[in-house]
Structures are given as structure tokens and as C-alpha cells.
Amino acid sequence: MSEATFTFRVEEELKAKFAEAAKAEDMTGAQLLRRFMREYIERRREEAEYDAWFRQQVEMGLEAVRRGDVVSAEEVEAEFAARREETRRKLAASGK
Known part of the structure; x- marks a missing residue:
């Protein structure tokens, strides 16, 4: 692996605190960077x-909407209302 030097300016206090923090992790500042x-x-x-995903x-x-391949909110609500009612019925029958 070839290496390059990355040089930038930073306040002395920040550099000292960073070096101290790196040392606490048993690393050099360069390793941590x-x-x-x-x-x-x-x-x-x-x-x-x-x-991208x-x-x-x-x-x-959007393509599904353009094709008309959609389900209305009313249809979804009706489907899940039926599911909720079926769950309630099963719970009532089991005595819970």
C-alpha cells in the first residue's frame, strides 16, 4: 500500500487533547485519524x-401508481378492521 502525507493546521489545544484521547485508546493520533x-x-x-435504494x-x-396498481386507503382499512375483528373473536373464544 502506498502512503501519502496529509498535513493540516489545527489549534494547539485541540491537537494536545486529541493526542491525549488517542493515547487513552492506546493509539497514536495518526492511527485514530x-x-x-x-x-x-x-x-x-x-x-x-x-x-439509491x-x-x-x-x-x-410511482410506477405502480401510473399502472393503477394501487389499493385505496378504504380497502386497506376494511382489510385490517376485519383482521382486528377476527383476532378479537379468537381471543373471546379462548377466554382471554
Whole structure:
């Protein structure tokens, strides 16, 4: 693996506190920064994947609407009202 140097300016107090925090985890500041960078890249990758999945789901829903492949709110409510009533009936029959 080739390596590159990453140089940036930071307040002396922040640098000292960061070095102390890294030492508490038995790491150097550079090790901890590399870990943060890897985690940040992974998080961004996961966010991009989720965003792509979400957009695909929305597009699938919109396509279903364009095809007329939808169920009305009234139909959904009627279906679940029937399910709730069936559950109540079973509970009453079992004596609970």
C-alpha cells in the first residue's frame, strides 16, 4: 500500500487533547485519524447505497401508481378492521 502525507493546521489545544484521547485508546493520533477517515468513507458509502435504494423504492411506487396498481386507503382499512375483528373473536373464544 502506498502512503501519502496529509498535513493540516489545527489549534494547539485541540491537537494536545486529541493526542491525549488517542493515547487513552492506546493509539497514536495518526492511527485514530486513519480510523476516522475509513469510518467516514464507509458511512458515506452506506448513505449513498441507502439513497439509491430509497430512490428506487419511490420510483417503483410511482410506477405502480401510473399502472393503477394501487389499493385505496378504504380497502386497506376494511382489510385490517376485519383482521382486528377476527383476532378479537379468537381471543373471546379462548377466554382471554
